[in-house]
Amino acid sequence: MENRDSFLQKIEKSKSINFAAKAVREFLIENNSYSDYFFIDNNLPVFDSKKIKIAFLSSYTPNLIETPLRVNLFKNKIKGDINFSGFSNIEQELFDDESTLNEFDPEFIIVSLSLEDLFPDFIYRFSHLNSKEIEKEFDGIIKRLVKIIELNSSKNRKTIICDFGYPTVLDNVLYHSNKSSGQIEQINELNKRIKLLRQKYADFSSFHFNYLQNKIGIESSFDSKLWYTSKIPFSKKFLIEFSNELSLHIANLLSSKKKCLVLDLDGTLWGGILGEDGINNILIGHDYPGNIYRDMQLLLKRFIYQGILLCACSKNNLEEVKQVFEQHPDMILGFNDFAASRINWKNKHENIRSIAEELNIGLNSFVFIDDSYFEINAINNLLPEVETIHLSGDELQKLETVKNIHWFYSIDLTEEDKIKTNLYRNDKKREESKTEFNSIEDYYRFLEMKLEIKSSDEYSINRISQLTQKTNQFNLTTRRYSISEIKKNHESTESLIFYLRLKDRFGDNGIIGTVIINITEESWKIDTLLLSCRILGRTVETALISHVINEARKQGAKSVIGEYIKSARNQQTESFYENHGFKQKGNCWYFDTENSIDNPEWIEILTKEN
Amino acid sequence: MEERLKKVIQDVFSVDEVDINVRMDNLSNWDSLKQINYMIALEEEFGISISPEEMQLLKEEPKSVLTLIETK
Numbered sequence: 001m002e003n004r005d006s007f008l009q010k011i012e013k014s015k016s017i018n019f020a021a022k023a024v025r026e027f028l029i030e031n032n033s034y035s036d037y038f039f040i041d042n043n044l045p046v047f048d049s050k051k052i053k054i055a056f057l058s059s060y061t062p063n064l065i066e067t068p069l070r071v072n073l074f075k076n077k078i079k080g081d082i083n084f085s086g087f088s089n090i091e092q093e094l095f096d097d098e099s100t101l102n103e104f105d106p107e108f109i110i111v112s113l114s115l116e117d118l119f120p121d122f123i124y125r126f127s128h129l130n131s132k133e134i135e136k137e138f139d140g141i142i143k144r145l146v147k148i149i150e151l152n153s154s155k156n157r158k159t160i161i162c163d164f165g166y167p168t169v170l171d172n173v174l175y176h177s178n179k180s181s182g183q184i185e186q187i188n189e190l191n192k193r194i195k196l197l198r199q200k201y202a203d204f205s206s207f208h209f210n211y212l213q214n215k216i217g218i219e220s221s222f223d224s225k226l227w228y229t230s231k232i233p234f235s236k237k238f239l240i241e242f243s244n245e246l247s248l249h250i251a252n253l254l255s256s257k258k259k260c261l262v263l264d265l266d267g268t269l270w271g272g273i274l275g276e277d278g279i280n281n282i283l284i285g286h287d288y289p290g291n292i293y294r295d296m297q298l299l300l301k302r303f304i305y306q307g308i309l310l311c312a313c314s315k316n317n318l319e320e321v322k323q324v325f326e327q328h329p330d331m332i333l334g335f336n337d338f339a340a341s342r343i344n345w346k347n348k349h350e351n352i353r354s355i356a357e358e359l360n361i362g363l364n365s366f367v368f369i370d371d372s373y374f375e376i377n378a379i380n381n382l383l384p385e386v387e388t389i390h391l392s393g394d395e396l397q398k399l400e401t402v403k404n405i406h407w408f409y410s411i412d413l414t415e416e417d418k419i420k421t422n423l424y425r426n427d428k429k430r431e432e433s434k435t436e437f438n439s440i441e442d443y444y445r446f447l448e449m450k451l452e453i454k455s456s457d458e459y460s461i462n463r464i465s466q467l468t469q470k471t472n473q474f475n476l477t478t479r480r481y482s483i484s485e486i487k488k489n490h491e492s493t494e495s496l497i498f499y500l501r502l503k504d505r506f507g508d509n510g511i512i513g514t515v516i517i518n519i520t521e522e523s524w525k526i527d528t529l530l531l532s533c534r535i536l537g538r539t540v541e542t543a544l545i546s547h548v549i550n551e552a553r554k555q556g557a558k559s560v561i562g563e564y565i566k567s568a569r570n571q572q573t574e575s576f577y578e579n580h581g582f583k584q585k586g587n588c589w590y591f592d593t594e595n596s597i598d599n600p601e602w603i604e605i606l607t608k609e610n
Numbered sequence: 611m612e613e614r615l616k617k618v619i620q621d622v623f624s625v626d627e628v629d630i631n632v633r634m635d636n637l638s639n640w641d642s643l644k645q646i647n648y649m650i651a652l653e654e655e656f657g658i659s660i661s662p663e664e665m666q667l668l669k670e671e672p673k674s675v676l677t678l679i680e681t682k
Contacts, residue, residue, distance in 0.1 A: 035621035035651040042624045063643055226646065229662050236650050 004031075008043060017047050018384050021077045028075070034236055041067045044074055051081040054250065055106035057090050057148075059117035061231045068243035076251035094151055108250060109152050111145070112162040112209065114233065115187070126171035126183055138190050146197065153203045153484070158253060160246075162209035163191040168222050198411075202465075202483035205253065205411050212245055213238070248406050256470045258387065258407045259365040260339070261303060262352055265314035265321065267371035268391055268398075269297055269333065274320055285330040289395040296402045297332035307417025308408050309339035309359065309424055313351045313368075318343040339424040348375050349382040359424065360533040362472060362569070367407045371398065412483075414463045416510040426506040427534060444539065444602035447504045451540060452606045453547050456490045456497035456514075463511045464499055467530060472569040474541070475530040476562065476576060481516075494519055495527070500544060502535055509535055515548060524552040525561040525588075536572075539600045545580050546597040547605055553593040562589040611679065615672055618651045630672040645669070658682040 007027045014020035024040055052073070056062045063084045073080035083104045085093040090111075093101040101109075116123050119137050145161055152159045164187050176182030187210070195206050213221045221238040234242065266273045270293045271283025283290040284297075304310060310333070314321065321343045325335035335341070340358050342351035348368075356363050364385040370376050371391040379388050387407055391398045416423070456464060465483040472478065481489075489495045500513040513531035517524045526548070531541060552560050562577040577589035580597055584590075599605060616628040623637055623644060634640060634648070645668055649660050652668075656679050660668075667674055 033651070034647075034654050035618050038621040038624070038647070038651070042621065064646060067647070225662060229665065230642070230646055232646065236654070 004039065007031075007040075011043055011045050014045060016384070017045075017049055017074075017077050017079070019380075020045050020047070021075055022380055022384075022388075024071065024075050028071075032240075034240075037068050037071050037240070040071045040074075044070070047079070049079055051079045052108070052250070052254065053081045053083065053104060053106040054108045054110065055083045055085060055101055055104060056110050056112065057085055057093065057101070058110075058112040059090070059114055060112075060233050062112060064226075064232050064234070065239050065243050065246075068240050069246060072244045072247035073250065076247050078247065078251060078254065080247075080250075090148070094148060105155075106157060108158050108160060108253075109148075110160045110162070110207070110246065111148060112207075113164075115164050115167070122183070122186075123167050123171075126176075131181060134186060138186075138193065141190065142193050142197075145194065146201075149197065149201045149204045153201065157203070159201075159204045160207050160249060160253075161194060161197075161204065162207045163194050165210050165213040165221075166218055168218055202487065205249070207246065207249055209242075212241060216241055248409055252409050252411060256365070257410045258308070258367050259361050260309040260311060260355075260359065260367070261300070261408070262311045262313045262355065262366060262368045263300065264370035264372070264375065264391075265312060265316060265343075268369060269293060269300075270324075271395065274316055274324060279320065279324055279328060282324070282328075284328065290330065292395040292399050294330060294332060296399055299402050299405075301333055301337065303408055304337060304420075305418060306408055306410070306413060307420040309361075309420065310337055311355050311359075312338045312341040312343065313348055313355070314343050315345055315348075316343050347378070349379055352379065352383060352386060360473075360536070367405075369402075369405075412462055412466070414466060416463060419510070422507070423509060423534065426509075429506050441602065444600070447506075447538070447602070449538065449540075449603045450503045450606055451543050451603050452501040452503070453498050453544070454501070454607070456486070456499055460499045460511060461486050461490060464497060464514045467511070467514050467532065468528060471530045471532060472567070473533045474536055474573055475528075475567070475570050476526070476573050477528055477565045478567045478570060479528050481528075489516060496524075498548070500531070500540070502540060513540070513544065515544065517548070519555075519557070522557065523559045523561055524548070524555075524557045526563065529562070539603065541576065542580065542597065543599050543603040543605060545576075546599045547607075549591060549593055549596055553596075557593055559593060560591045562591070563587065564589070612676060614655055615652075615676060615679075618648070618655050619672060622648050622651050628672065630676070633669065633671055635669040640669075652679075656682070 007023060010023035011020055014023060024044075027040065028036070054069075056065075066082050066084070069082055070080050083100070083106060085099070085101045093099045096102065118141055121129060122134065122137065149159045149161075166184060166187060170176060171183050176184070179185075191210055197204055198206060216238055221235055222233060223235040226232040226234070263269060269284075271289055272281060274282055284293045285291065286294070300310065312321075322335055325331055325333070340355045342355060344351070348370075352366060352368060353363070356366065362385075363383055366383075366386040367389065368376070368379050368386050369389040369391060373390060373392070376388045376390045379386050389401060389405060391401055454460075462483055465481055465486045468479060468481040468486070486497070490497055496517045496519055498515045498517075499511050502509040502512050512535045514528065515526060516528040518527050529544070531544070549560050562582055564574060564577065566574070578584070580591075581595070582589035582591045612630065616630070619625065619628045619634075623639060625637070645665070648668055649665060652658070652675065653660055658679060660678075664678060667678055
C-alpha cells in the first residue's frame with residue numbers, strides 16, 4: 001500500500017520529472033479518491049521544465065477539470081498551465097486580441113461544445129425538424145469549427161475538438177431506433193464530418209468524447225445536481241476519465257511515441273512458471289484462467305499491427321521457451337512476432353539495454369511489462385527512461401491493466417508502421433547473412449540495394465513529418481516539422497524536399513530518409529538531412545549526398561551548403577560533411593558543385609518520378 | 611470522523627491547519643468552484659449525498675458539516 005508519506009518522500013527525492021511522474025502514477029493506482037487529486041496537486045514538484053499552456057473553450061463550465069487534468073498531465077510528464085475562458089462567448093475570446101484567451105496565448109486549445117447549447121432544437125424539438133434544417137445547422141457548426149481551427153493555426157496553436165456526445169434522453173427512442181436518420185445516426189454523421197477535418201487541417205485533432213461517454217455510460221457521465229446548481233454537465237467519474245484521456249491526447253501530440261514493448265513471459269503471457277510447471281501445466285487456453293492470458297496475448301499482439309515492436313525478455317531456458325511458442329496449441333503470439341528476444345539468466349536491465357542496441361532505438365522509446373514488482377522496480381531505478389507497467393493482482397486485474405495500456409496511442413499511422421515488425425525481421429536476416437562475407441563491400445554488393453530518391457508528393461508528407469519528429473541519431477540539424485509545415489515547404493518554390501526509399505534483396509525498407517533544401521539563386525542550403533537508424537551503416541548517406549550535389553549542379557546551383565547542429569543524440573553525424581569533402585566556413589560547410597562525390601557502386605539510384 | 615473531515619479540507623483548500631469552528635467562506639481561497647470540489651470530496655469520503663439545499667451549509671463552520679454527516 002502506497003501511503004502519502006512514502007509518496008511525499010519519493011517526490012522529494014525525485015530529480016527529474018520522469019521519476020516524479022512515475023511516483024504519481026504509482027500512487028494513483030491505489031489512492032484515487034477525489035481529494036487525493038488535490039493532495040497530489042498541492043505537492044507536485046517544481047522542475048524547471050517548460051509549462052505547456054492549455055486553454056478550454058466550451059459552452060459549459062469546464063473549470064472543475066483543472067485539478068485532475070493538471071495531475072494527469074503531470075503523470076505524463078507534462079507541466080500544464082490551464083486556463084478557462086468564460087463560456088458561450090467563444091468567438092469573442094478568439095478574435096479579440098485583448099481577451100483573456102489571447103493574453104494567455106496557449107499552445108493547445110480544447111474545444112468542447114454541447115449540442116444542447118449549439119442546436120437546442122435538435123434535442124428538444126427533433127421530431128419537428130426536417131432533414132434540410134438539420135443539415136443546414138450541421139453545416140453551420142462545421143463552418144464554425146473550421147473557423148476556429150484556421151484562426152488557431154494562424155497563431156501556431158493546436159486545436160483539439162471534442163466530438164459530440166449523445167443526449168441523456170432520446171427524442172423518441174423506439175421511433176428513432178427504427179429510422180436510419182434518428183438522433184443517434186445524425187450525431188454520428190456530424191462526428192464523422194469533424195473527423196474528416198483532420199485530412200485538411202494538420203494542427204487539428206479530434207477527441208473521442210462520444211466514445212468516452214459511452215465507455216463510462218451516458219447516465220453515469222452526467223450529474224444533474226452539478227448541472228442545475230453549477231452548469232457543470234459531468235459527473236466526478238467522467239471528469240477524472242476525461243482529464244486522463246485528454247492528457248494522453250496532449251502527451252501524444254507533444255512527444256514521439258513509444259516504439260517497443262518488452263514482455264516478460266511467466267505470469268505475463270501465461271500463468272505459472274514454465275521452468276517449474278512444464279509446458280503442459282502452464283496456464284493458457286480456453287478455460288479460466290488460461291483464457292484470460294489468451295486474450296491478453298491477443299491484446300498485446302494487436303500492437304504489432306500499429307507498428308510497435310514486441311520483444312521478449314525472460315529468465316528462462318531458451319529451448320523450453322521456443323518449445324512453448326512453437327508447440328503449445330493455444331498460444332496466440334509466435335516466437336517470430338518478437339523483433340528481438342533475450343531469454344537467459346541475465347539481469348533484465350542489461351537485456352533491455354542490449355535489445356535497444358540491437359534494434360538501434362533509444363531506451364526512451366521502450367515500455368516494459370512484468371508481473372514481478374522486483375523487476376519493475378529494478379528497471380524504474382536502473383533505466384528510468386524506460387516506462388514500466390506492473391501486472392499486479394489476479395488474472396482479471398492483469399487483463400484490466402493490459403486493456404488500459406495507453407503508451408502506444410498515436411493520432412496518425414503510416415503504411416510503414418503497419419509492417420514495421422516485418423521490416424525489423426528482415427533486418428535480422430540481413431544481420432545474420434553479414435557474417436558470411438569476406439568484406440563488408442561484398443556484403444553491400446550481395447544486398448542489391450536500390451535507393452529511390454524522389455521529390456515529395458502528397459503521399460509522403462505524413463511520413464516525412466514523422467521522420468523529422470522521430471529521428472534523433474542520424475539527423476544533422478534535428479529540426480522538427482509538423483505535417484502542415486512540411487506541406488508548406490512542399491508547395492513552396494523556394495524549397496525542395498526529397499525522400500528516400502530503400503529496397504534490397506530482403507524486402508522494402510519503406511521511406512527511410514529525407515532531405516529538405518532551401519534554394520537560392522547561387523546555392524542549395526541543406527536545412528534537414530536525416531536517415532532512419534534502421535538503415536545506417538550501409539553507405540546510404542554517401543549515395544544521398546552524392547545525388548544532392550549532382551541535382552544541385554543540374555539545376556544551376558554553384559554550391560551546396562550543409563549545417564551541423566549538435567544535439568544530445570546526433571554525435572555520429574558530427575563529421576559527416578567533413579568526411580564528404582565539404583569545407584568549413586563559420587558555422588556552415590560548403591561544397592563547390594564543380595566537384596562531385598562518387599556514388600557507392602553497390603547502391604543503384606532510381607530517380608524516376610511517379 | 612473529524613480527522614477525515616480535516617483531511618478533505620486540507621486537500622481541497624490546500625491549507626495546513628483546519629479550525630472546525632471557523633466559517634469556511636472566511637478562507638482566503640474560498641470560491642464557488644472550491645465549494646463544489648469540497649462537496650464532491652465530502653460525498654465520496656463519507657459515502658453521503660448532499661442535496662442542493664444543504665450545499666449552503668458548506669460555507670459554514672466545518673462543525674456543522676460534521677452534524678450533517680452524522681444525521682445521514
